[in-house]
Each structure stands twice: as structure tokens, then as C-alpha cells.
Amino acid sequence: MMDLLPDLKPTSYTLRRFILVICSLLITSLTVNVVLSDGSRNLDEAIALFENKDYEEARPIFQALIDEDKTNAEANFYLGRIALAADDDPKQASKWLKKAVKYDDSRAEYHFLLGQVYGMRAQDASIFKAPGLAKGVKKQFLRTVELDPDHMDARFGLMQFYLNAPGIMGGSDEKARVQAEEIKTRNPVMGCHASAVIYEHDDKMDLAEGEYHNLIASDPDNSDYQYYLGYFYQNHEQFDKAFDLFDNILQDHPEELRALYQIGRTGALSGQRPDRAADCLLQYLLSEPGPDDSGLDWAHHRLAMVYDKAGKIDSARVHYEAALVINPDHTQAKKALKKLK
Incomplete structure (x- = not known):
């Protein structure tokens, strides 16, 4: 999920979310009869709340629908999405999504998201669990394209799986090229x-x-394509090009949190331009990242790396510890902090 995927929110947001949870529990106890009185209407209402990112208001409605009918695949699907967006909990998300595909095997988007979640979990899994999760990724993506042959994200995921997985786990350059074609x-x-x-x-x-x-020339306004090139530069240690590209994105779009984070990440990986990298990560830490942005635990971790490489060990320790306060399971921060001691 690699830290190019969303993580946690700031403490202030977490506090507000906790308050919403308490309020929603009280509201649920008062409104459960209304929720169950019209399942169709309330499913639409819950989906609208979810799309508006009112996750803690949507959650009890979906749960009530499942309490009434555990085979409600759509309610299970959305609870899986809430587990990702609000809780940053891929393991819990996979439990809901497995139920969604069990009760409705015909929805490509259910299988695709379950495959993505297996991929997230595989990144931090033990050597014993990772192979099974990787096979789950492949299975769900294959089912996705079986149901929807034009599902490009699933085909792209399959291509990457075939390129990166060992042969014993189903990797195949030939199959990857088939998907690319x-x-x-x-x-x-x-x-x-x-x-x-x-x-x-x-x-x-x-x-x-x-x-x-x-790719960029095909749609210059699509910033995602510029980020793909930036990640390419990072992965192949062309750090000056990466810095310049992300700085240009930020200059054109000052609101781009991703650019701030990636400038910091480039500095963390390279040890170059430490002042610029630290400044961008500190700005990022004052923001409230969205569900598609890297989490604040990762921002602290990358800032700690910048300080570590710059020889500022005390500052590095502070930010590795901050990453673990936000996410006690942050494996990389644990390992890095242990090396400092």
C-alpha cells in the first residue's frame, strides 16, 4: 500500500472523529428502528453520507442493514471501504470485502478492491503470510477482468503482479506482456x-x-502522470530530476500536498537538499491529508530519515517516535529507531 498510499490523519482530526463515533453510537441507539424500516432508502442515504466522507454517520446505517440481512453485499462492501478510509485498517477491510464478494460474486469493483487490500496487507506481512496474500491479489484481479474486460486498473495490477512475483507464486514475464498488450x-x-x-x-x-x-503529453493537466515520472526518477536514483519535477508541480499547484510529501521523500531517500526536504515535510505535517495522501506517520518517518542522514540524531529520534505514536505498527519506524539506540 511502499508509502505511496493513504495513512492516518492528524491528532486533531482523530479527536474529532472519536467524538463523532461517540455521538453516532448514541444516535444509532435512537434511530435503529428508522434505519431498518426502509432498507433501500437507508442504503442510498448511507452511500450518500459515505461519498460526502461522513464515515461515522454512514457506518451505523450500513451496520444496521447488515444486522437485518447479513447477505447485504453492498453494505458489507461499504463497511470495507470505511475500514480503509476512516480506520486505515486493511485487515478489517478485507473481512468485510470477503463477505461482499461471497454474497455477490458478480460485482467487479468488489473483487478489485479486495485484491487491492490483499496487496496492502502483503507489503507488511510475514514471509509466511505474504505468499497467500499475493495469490489473493492475483485471484481477485483475474476475477475482476473476467467480469469487466475493460477494467484497466485491474489489468495493470495483474501486469505488475506477473512482473514482480516469483515464478513459484505465479509470476510470468510473458503473461505480463499479454496484459500490457x-x-x-x-x-x-x-x-x-x-x-x-x-x-x-x-x-x-x-x-x-x-x-x-x-503519457504526460497525452494529458498535461493530469498530475498523476507527472507523479509517475517522479516515482520513476526516485526509484532509479535520479534525484535531481525528481526534486525539479515535484518542485515544478508545487509551483503550478501550491495546494498539492502530494508534491510537498514527495519532495520530502526524495530528500529522505537521497540525503540531498535536506533543508528543502525538511521544510516541505514540516508543512505537510501541519496539513490534514486526504484519504489518497500519505499518512502523517509516514511524513514523520520521512522527516526522521532526512534528519538521520543529516546527522541530527536527536531530531530523527523525535520523529521516528512520533510516527509510532500515530501508528504503533509502523515497521520501518520501529527498525530505524532501534538502529539509533
Whole structure:
């Protein structure tokens, strides 16, 4: 989920969320009869609350619908989404999503999200659990494209799985290229990204970089494509290019929290431009990241790395510890803090 995925919210937000939880429990006890009186209407109401990010108001309605009918696949699906968006709990999310696909196997989006969640869990899993979770990713993505052949994200996920998984776990360069060709045929823009990943895998870095530039040229206003190129630069230690790219994004879009974080991450990985990296991460720590942004635990961790590489050990220790206060299960912060002592 690699820290390019969302994590936790700031303490102030967490406090407000806790208050909402308490209030929602009280409200639920008063309104459960109303919730159960019209399942269809209340499902629509809960979905609307979810889409408005009112997760703690939506949660008891979905739960009441499941209490009435445990086979309500959509309610299970949305509780899985809430476990991710509000709780940052992939393990709990997978429990809800497994029920969703059990009770309705025909929904591609259910299978795709379950596959994504297995992937998140696999990143931090033990060597004993990771293979099973990886196989779960493959199974769910295959079912997704079986149900929806034009589901490009699932095809892209399959391509990456085949490229990165060992052969004993189902990895296959040949199958990865099949998915890349399917993506090109069905979506030429995403085909540029797929080609870039294949070239990168083949160590054809100039061709890979060219495809990322083609991707950006296809839609200059899509900042995601610029980030893909930035991640490519980070992964291949072209740090000056990464700094410049993310700085340009931030200059054009000062509201872009991702750019702040990625400038800091580039400094954390490289040890370069430590003042700039630290400044950006400190700004990020004063923000309230959205569900698609890296969490504040990761921001503290990256800031600690910047200080660590700069020889500011006491400051590094403070921020590794802060990461663990937010997320006691942050494996990388635990390991880094242990090395400092």
C-alpha cells in the first residue's frame, strides 16, 4: 500500500472523529428502528453520507442493514471501504470485502478492491503470510477482468503482479506482456504507462522515460502522470530530476500536498537538499491529508530519515517516535529507531 498510499490523519482530526463515533453510537441507539424500516432508502442515504466522507454517520446505517440481512453485499462492501478510509485498517477491510464478494460474486469493483487490500496487507506481512496474500491479489484481479474486460486498473495490477512475483507464486514475464498488450489495445493512454513499466522491467530506461513523457503529453493537466515520472526518477536514483519535477508541480499547484510529501521523500531517500526536504515535510505535517495522501506517520518517518542522514540524531529520534505514536505498527519506524539506540 511502499508509502505511496493513504495513512492516518492528524491528532486533531482523530479527536474529532472519536467524538463523532461517540455521538453516532448514541444516535444509532435512537434511530435503529428508522434505519431498518426502509432498507433501500437507508442504503442510498448511507452511500450518500459515505461519498460526502461522513464515515461515522454512514457506518451505523450500513451496520444496521447488515444486522437485518447479513447477505447485504453492498453494505458489507461499504463497511470495507470505511475500514480503509476512516480506520486505515486493511485487515478489517478485507473481512468485510470477503463477505461482499461471497454474497455477490458478480460485482467487479468488489473483487478489485479486495485484491487491492490483499496487496496492502502483503507489503507488511510475514514471509509466511505474504505468499497467500499475493495469490489473493492475483485471484481477485483475474476475477475482476473476467467480469469487466475493460477494467484497466485491474489489468495493470495483474501486469505488475506477473512482473514482480516469483515464478513459484505465479509470476510470468510473458503473461505480463499479454496484459500490457490488452491495455494498449483497450486504452492507448494507459498503454503508454504499461509500456513504460515493461521497459523499466527490461532495464531499457531511456525508452521507459520516453513513455512516461508520452503519457504526460497525452494529458498535461493530469498530475498523476507527472507523479509517475517522479516515482520513476526516485526509484532509479535520479534525484535531481525528481526534486525539479515535484518542485515544478508545487509551483503550478501550491495546494498539492502530494508534491510537498514527495519532495520530502526524495530528500529522505537521497540525503540531498535536506533543508528543502525538511521544510516541505514540516508543512505537510501541519496539513490534514486526504484519504489518497500519505499518512502523517509516514511524513514523520520521512522527516526522521532526512534528519538521520543529516546527522541530527536527536531530531530523527523525535520523529521516528512520533510516527509510532500515530501508528504503533509502523515497521520501518520501529527498525530505524532501534538502529539509533
